Amino acid sequence: xxxxxxxxxAYLIAAIxxxxxxxxxxxxxxxxxxxxIAAAGMSIAVLATIFLHDKHISxxxxxxxxxxxxxxxxxxxxIAVKVEMTKMPExxxxxxxxxxxxxxxxxxxxxxxxxxxxxxxSMIVAGLVIGSVSFAGSMIAWAKLSGKMRKPIRLxxxxxxxxxxxxxxxALAVYIAAVRPESPLYLxxxxxxxxxxxxxFVIPIGGADMPVVISLLNSFTGLAAAxxxxxxxxxxxxxxxxxxxSAGTILTxxxxxxxxxxxxxxxxxxxxxxxxQGPSGDAVKxxxxxxxxxxxxxxxxxxxKVIFVPGYGMAxxxxxxxxxxxxxxxxxxxxxxxxxxxxxxxxMPGHMNVLLAEANVDYDKLVDMDDINPQFKNTDVxxxxxxxxxxxxxxxxxxxxxxxxxPVLNVDEAKNVIVLKRSMKPGYAGIDNELFYNxxxxxxFGDAKESITKIINEIKSM
Amino acid sequence: MQEIFAFFNNNIEMTYIVVLMIFVxxxxxxxxxxxxxxxxxxxxxxxxxxxxxxxILVMLHMNPENYPGLAIGFLAVVLGTLNxxxxxxxxxxxxxxxxxxx
Numbered sequence: 001x002x003x004x005x006x007x008x009x010a011y012l013i014a015a016i017x018x019x020x021x022x023x024x025x026x027x028x029x030x031x032x033x034x035x036x037i038a039a040a041g042m043s044i045a046v047l048a049t050i051f052l053h054d055k056h057i058s059x060x061x062x063x064x065x066x067x068x069x070x071x072x073x074x075x076x077x078x079i080a081v082k083v084e085m086t087k088m089p090e091x092x093x094x095x096x097x098x099x100x101x102x103x104x105x106x107x108x109x110x111x112x113x114x115x116x117x118x119x120x121x122s123m124i125v126a127g128l129v130i131g132s133v134s135f136a137g138s139m140i141a142w143a144k145l146s147g148k149m150r151k152p153i154r155l156x157x158x159x160x161x162x163x164x165x166x167x168x169x170x171a172l173a174v175y176i177a178a179v180r181p182e183s184p185l186y187l188x189x190x191x192x193x194x195x196x197x198x199x200x201f202v203i204p205i206g207g208a209d210m211p212v213v214i215s216l217l218n219s220f221t222g223l224a225a226a227x228x229x230x231x232x233x234x235x236x237x238x239x240x241x242x243x244x245x246s247a248g249t250i251l252t253x254x255x256x257x258x259x260x261x262x263x264x265x266x267x268x269x270x271x272x273x274x275x276x277q278g279p280s281g282d283a284v285k286x287x288x289x290x291x292x293x294x295x296x297x298x299x300x301x302x303x304x305k306v307i308f309v310p311g312y313g314m315a316x317x318x319x320x321x322x323x324x325x326x327x328x329x330x331x332x333x334x335x336x337x338x339x340x341x342x343x344x345x346x347x348m349p350g351h352m353n354v355l356l357a358e359a360n361v362d363y364d365k366l367v368d369m370d371d372i373n374p375q376f377k378n379t380d381v382x383x384x385x386x387x388x389x390x391x392x393x394x395x396x397x398x399x400x401x402x403x404x405x406x407p408v409l410n411v412d413e414a415k416n417v418i419v420l421k422r423s424m425k426p427g428y429a430g431i432d433n434e435l436f437y438n439x440x441x442x443x444x445f446g447d448a449k450e451s452i453t454k455i456i457n458e459i460k461s462m
Numbered sequence: 463m464q465e466i467f468a469f470f471n472n473n474i475e476m477t478y479i480v481v482l483m484i485f486v487x488x489x490x491x492x493x494x495x496x497x498x499x500x501x502x503x504x505x506x507x508x509x510x511x512x513x514x515x516x517x518i519l520v521m522l523h524m525n526p527e528n529y530p531g532l533a534i535g536f537l538a539v540v541l542g543t544l545n546x547x548x549x550x551x552x553x554x555x556x557x558x559x560x561x562x563x564x
Contacts, residue, residue: 018509025501026491026498027498031498035550042512042550046546050518050522053522055522060532061532065521065539068536072542075548076549077547080555095511096510098542099507099541102513102514109531109535119469222506225513228513240510241510244507247491248506250488251503255499341497350497350499354501
């Protein structure tokens with residue numbers, strides 16, 4: 001009886017730390033401490049689960065549990081510490097997939113001896129389906145973000161096909177919950193169908209929408225954990241799972257809003273299908289002005305106000321330290337330098353902030369889109385570092401463009417624009433950018449880090 | 463239909479918890495600056511690693527002679543731990559960079 005009360009107290013503490021941790025993660029000052037508090041709560045809950053029960057457990061099971069935790073801790077820690085900052089988004093996706101897989105495996109193991117309870121089987125089936133979709137989807141998202149799978153794959157009529165797979169999965173799930181067949185074969189088939197749906201759900205979605213997908217799958221795994229909470233009558237799983245499920249959903253909606261899209265639009269992928277290859281793609285004509293690093297350095301050197309616009313290209317080229325060096329150099333010359341941060345620049349909201357913070361850029365120099373947009377008019381030079389769709393004026397003035405209506409940075413209002421880019425290849429939205437053909441725009445082709453280093457050397461020698 | 467009513471009768475407290483936690487989740491996430499969306503997503507990612515408790519419970523209830531079951535349960539605990547430890551460490555690494563300099 002004592003142990004049971006202690007276990008419940010441990011779970012209560014865990015639930016409180018999850019809520020406090022999430023709250024503290026919402027402010028830059030307390031975020032790190034919040035994360036540690038939630039981690040402490042999790043450790044308490046895990047240790048309590050292992051030790052606080054009154055059953056007799058064989059030594060083999062204990063050894064296996066500790067061995068599994070040791071292996072998981074070692075690998076998880078190693079991966080998390082080793083991976084470069086630019087790879088963070090895919091890493092989050094990978095760990096999310098692991099959680100989904102755990103939920104799915106629990107479902108597979110708990111089925112056989114619970115077929116007498118409709119309630120338990122319903123929870124098992126729900127956790128299995130959601131966990132499997134989250135696992136398979138996260139792995140595809142991970143592959144896409146780490147460049148192992150470049151192009152969105154769209155099978156003919158994939159929307160109808162996906163809908164059919166989803167319906168089949170749901171129908172089988174309801175059948176199993178209602179009939180509760182003794183044979184586990186039905187469950188294996190359900191497992192396979194849910195995995196297939198997870199794959200089919202994510203492969204048609206373009207790389208630019210991956211953050212939204214990861215956030216959505218994150219809330220799915222939360223839901224799967226919550227169903228586990230119902231299954232075991234476990235309050236820590238229930239509160240943690242529902243909390244993440246709800247918070248993840250709101251975060252997903254906030255992200256789609258920042259892109260001026262709806263969630264349905266992201267999932268059913270009207271993007272790239274309408275007009276991307278059509279009129280808006282061919283509409284942009286004109287000549288592109290290419291410049292050398294020394295031309296660019298002259299422009300920057302004699303400016304009064306400069307704005308940097310970082311994008312995913314900066315992350316790929318690892319150019320954040322070089323940019324910071326250039327910023328310090330220009331600031332020393334009395335030039336006003338700011339960074340314009342678009343809410344969806346990079347592959348995740350806040351991706352640019354994380355990278356620039358890593359390079360020791362002052363927090364106050366990073367300006368949000370709404371605050372910086374009126375300032376472009378008075379800006380002498382805008383340096384676009386590997387950003388594309390977020391500075392495309394077509395979003396403002398071309399109603400046939402697929403990104404029409406998405407808020408963008410008004411880079412074209414500045415006196416001069418220098419775009420650092422590797423080639424004329426379109427961005428993730430797959431559409432041309434008329435900014436590059438603007439007479440005010442100079443293109444500096446090459447790797448962003450190398451180009452900036454060259455500019456820095458030119459300015460030094462001036 | 464009867465089963466659904468029975469579900470509510472037997473789980474009324476849990477249902478309340480679910481509803482309340484949904485509101486807590488919404489409340490916690492609203493008004494968070496976009497800068498913190500990535501670490502927040504990552505932190506939430508670590509918290510749903512609480513599913514590892516389920517994996518441990520499976521192992522504890524398992525018949526020690528059921529070797530295939532033990533193997534799958536073992537895998538579940540490993541993957542769950544990956545989610546928890548990896549999630550928290552990655553979040554910490556991200557947030558380490560937000561320390562105020564001056």
